[in-house]
Amino acid sequence: MTGTSLDAWLLLLIPSAPLAVACALMLWPTRRALTLLAPWAALPALACALGLAPPLEIDLPWLLLGTQLGLDHTARIFLFFTAFLWLAAGVFATGYLQEGDGRARFFVFFLFAMAGNLGLIIAGDMLSFYASFAMMSFASYGLILHNRTAEAGRAGRIYIVMVVAGEVLLFAALILAAAAADSLLFADVPPALAEAPTRDVVLALAVAGFGIKLGVLGLHVWLPLAHPVAPTPASAVLSGAMIKAGLLGWLRLLPLGEGPALEGWGLLLMAVGLLAVFYAAFVGIAQRNPKTVLAYSSVSQMGLVTTAIGLGLAVPTRWPEISAIVLFLALHHALAKGALFLGVGMAASRFAAGRYRWLVAAGLVLPALALAGAPFTSGGLVKALLKPEAMALPAPWGAPLAALVSWTLVGTVLLMARFLYLAWPSGASAGAPSARASSGYSLAVPWATLIAALLLSAFTSGLAGAEAVWTWSAVLSGVATLALAAACTALAGWLLAKVDWHRIPLPASGDLVVPVERGLASLLRTSARALHDLRYRLSGGEAVAKSYLTTLRRLLAPAVSIEGGWAPACTMFLALLLLLAAISAT
Template structure:
């Protein structure tokens, strides 16, 4: 076989294998479902063993380029590991689900899109695979078909369409400015282009929806509680990082100073870090609290991107810090999401193992010493240039908010275990295996992306600086518990998932309030926290998409390809 064909297959195999597995679902049997998680193995192999390089495919899209650089290697490594572990967990989680065939169809399509965009080195290919991932994820969000799931799907789909339109316009303007769709050419051409500000604005919106940046975050706390737990793990651990990678690829980081945009991102990132942590600390569902924690944590990454936009000289360090932070957050957050479905561990030993496995990634997210979270946050603070001391202080204080929401998550998960909330999904070997893989990666994976020496503070002062946010978070949690016990209003206080969106949708609400229903196979909720408006047209579209998933995905991909080719003519 010619070497160029081998090179092409090596770069495209991670995306092609999941797509090639889709036709097998037509006559899938239970034994085949157990093999589907292995579709992520080529991506793992490429991330671990492939040497940096690229291949040009002038016949594909508008002249595609696929390859691997050091930044995309880190993204591909944690993305592939998450899809592998999530797939193993899903094989056990959905072993008796009557809709598991539809789940695997959307799962494989979203996986292919996620791998393809990480390896794409041109804007057209990135856009096509990003769209495939985004639209396929809709099927994962609405899997349970409950009123809450369909409502979350409507919100998600509306924002996805908005994001795709913004990205299409951004790429068209970037192409006009650079005369090329290669990311390296776009970055240098935008520095002196009159379209620069328009491209930055559209890129921030288009990818900011996936990142969960304020105020585009509202789909996350709606989608996570209703999606199957394996889908929540990859949505929060891998797919929102695709938005971050889009920012890093398309924004002119390091080549042009955009202080107004950078300062805006820094402000929005800090607002997300604090506000989302507080909202997560008053949630009543563990998965909703974890969703708000993701919004808060991505606020840290948003600050790093803002620094790179505002101060070009700081861009290399800021981009490296954002990449390391994404690596750390991906494993820790996905491990916590999968831990939610293991709350029904039947024996005392299994429950003790489960609690230890939950506490360790929670400590990592809070930035405790000896964890990847400490190293990631230290790298972010080190990347801050002179004059940003107040931002460093705010990021340290925000770690207290992370500690607060992590304590809330652990308490909610223990409460679920005590109440038997997940008894309908008794953990099995596949569920434990997927979760254990992620916990192990959360604990041991830092060696693949960072330095082990950065996991612990070097001085006594650094130790104190790392510990006091954890203690402050614990103190805030104790005060919140005391207030809830003494105040009648405190016991019922919460922020409804969707926060800013809830009052807006309440104005459009028609018909009686929704009846509380089971969500994601985890039993009935105590109350419906979402407002579900009646939109008949969207309901018919949802029904068509759910019953003709493969046809819809093929139509979407064909339409996107036609649009891009039409733009070239």
């Protein structure tokens, strides 16, 4: 153990504080004081991130197979925006949720997810990371199902299938990584993995397993279903904080900056990332719920993160510069997306119906501009610094990648324009849950704090080369690009206004999962009919066949329903096969 005993106890308090409050709330769910205390369980983590605890490592040989907790530079940045967002969303939830809205139940799941999210950030070994990651993922299931509607049930079923598949993939990846490094510590894995014969298998498992949480294209289908049904404070932490757990897993496990250049993996991730940026914009602008649009915006922004990670794998010599941009991009996205999701709740509050309506509108526009990459914002800083790094790619990939990074602005502007159109405060919001809040300060203060932190982050980033981005030529270039993106958005809006939408099938929320659901449902129905016919022929009696068919329908009812529950048994079977393959390879 390094550091003073006080520092070590403060580090242990990061996950244990929300766990303790959650357990107390389970024992005494009617205690209103405990629900008011719940958001403040993130304070020890925020205090450590702000410098109360120095960089340190503590070893706990008695916990699991030997646990190591630490606070390095990466963990400190992740801990800051994660704890800050959990605190802001929790305070917002105390005003957003009323006593009759299952408030105590919400905060129990909220606190368990918070403990897992904070615990995985300070985890220095793979086993404690995996345990925290699993606790966060499964506790989030309760947040998605909170409203207990049919839509929430479908989103929850799809989410839990994706979570189970992701957990098994990660378990297999971590087993192989531990075998390659002969250690459970993250610090030992990347150098050993860079030269290990199982490197490509581990990379494939880790990219897919963490990619489910990160919302990588093709694995993102739970995001646009979960966000609209979850309460607004839960959506803020799901998109702003918990989604970054996948990114942190990549940063801890992948051989970034280690060993030879992995150009194949790098180009693959860059291609998938850039495709996600534009695909999510295309599907997102067709949505009618502002929270669904923000979910697709998260898929788009995480596509940019995926592109940066791919760039780091392809050009390992540039990883120190790229890693600083990736960390700041994570911070920027967490603050911006948290402010936008809480802004949806504010737009439905009594503030939007009164004299503060234009302040609420301004509070929606500012983070939307930051996410779109406007000059003098954190988003503009990230995209301006990422383009020179893209040019470091060997010919002929560098120049096209830099151009595509610039054009990602168009997709983001399209999504933000659509979001503002749907979420713009109309003044007719008296029936919304947040409009019944007893104290408006619990809504306005955390929201305004997030917006202020987002605006300040562009000028306090400390990134190398940030000063050069704010020159007049760079600012004018950024304004011109933003104006061009806005013009493209306006032109697209004008053209789409001429279209008869009733004759065009729009992309549904969840996009790729819809044909999969329908295909599996059709297959299961066909199988059920075939089994019925076979049983009827073998039994020779109609009564026996009807009895068999009734039993079969009851067994298949959850899977045959198009609304959700599609083939969890098939998913588990495939996941277990991967797990067995990984274990046998060791």
